[in-house]
Amino acid sequence: MTTETTPRVEATHGYISNKSRYLARLKRIEGQARGIHRMVDEDTYCIDILTQISALTSALENVALGLLDDHLKHCVVAAAKAGGSEAEQKINEASQAIARLVKS
Amino acid sequence: MTTETTPRVEATHGYISNKSRYLARLKRIEGQARGIHRMVDEDTYCIDILTQISALTSALENVALGLLDDHLKHCVVAAAKAGGSEAEQKINEASQAIARLVKS
């Protein structure tokens, strides 16, 4: 009964091993967003603001692609091994997320 | 053994079941590309050409997303079940293809 409070390994999500790196990247992204707000507030030249927005969009896409790769390697592979409809459902869900990324 | 030259079932790719539908969609896409060529040749108004290019790009993205979903459901799931480094390699390959789609 002493194992009741042991964290369940399968409950952690795929990206957990790189969590601190993702958190650092997202901290930077938050700073970029704040910087764009300041640029507009200070009437920075429009083209320079657009350059920063493109950089921020790329940074976000790279985080998304990293999370997706981790998700495929952990959740989807685990579901595929378990077999059954779970794998197909996980892949439908991943495909919809990919479609949103491609179209956004 | 006369079966040596029999096509190996596992060599067929994931999208094979919908092959005729993909071929029909790609035929239409080829026609759209030809239409854009004709529009430029006939000096069609620029904005109208851009509209057609956006429609063609969307059609291509949808084909890509469909192929990718099929690929995940067949190749990647099969590799995950087989286990070993094959699964990871397949997912790296898929992630790179997704990155190209997101960034293109």
Added chain:
Amino acid sequence: MTTETTPRVEATHGYISNKSRYLARLKRIEGQARGIHRMVDEDTYCIDILTQISALTSALENVALGLLDDHLKHCVVAAAKAGGSEAEQKINEASQAIARLVKS
């Protein structure tokens, strides 16, 4: 009046000077679309097809960006010089075309 059938200079569109280059690029794009159709027909490996679709999408985007640049330099500049609501309308139209490109 013998000038009635004279082509109106202002009726030609902005990209006319590079027309043969656009036509050559679009011919290649049509060939790329045909190549993707053939790849599906011949059961080429899915990831290789996705690579070709990304290449085709990029080629289309580059044509669109070129046409748009020409359009801004000719039509939009001419409308801006003429003044009035025409300039604003042309820019609304261009902005909508840009939004479709960014979101597709």
Added chain:
Amino acid sequence: MTTETTPRVEATHGYISNKSRYLARLKRIEGQARGIHRMVDEDTYCIDILTQISALTSALENVALGLLDDHLKHCVVAAAKAGGSEAEQKINEASQAIARLVKS
């Protein structure tokens, strides 16, 4: 000579009239970025994080498209009216910004 420090009207950028709305939208965007950081920190399910990243990317794109529209309507139109190489330079600059948005 007391007018030396008077703000030059032509130095204000095109989006100035909607500045408070842009600032509000960017404040929200900053909050969305902070929310994604928190989701990773709290081990939220990967697909849900991807959904939020797509929403944030779309919000950024819409801000960029708005700024670009304002820029075309003010800076580019003014440069076109002034004539000379300034207009072409402004459009080259805008086209490069558009290309970065389309490709990011």
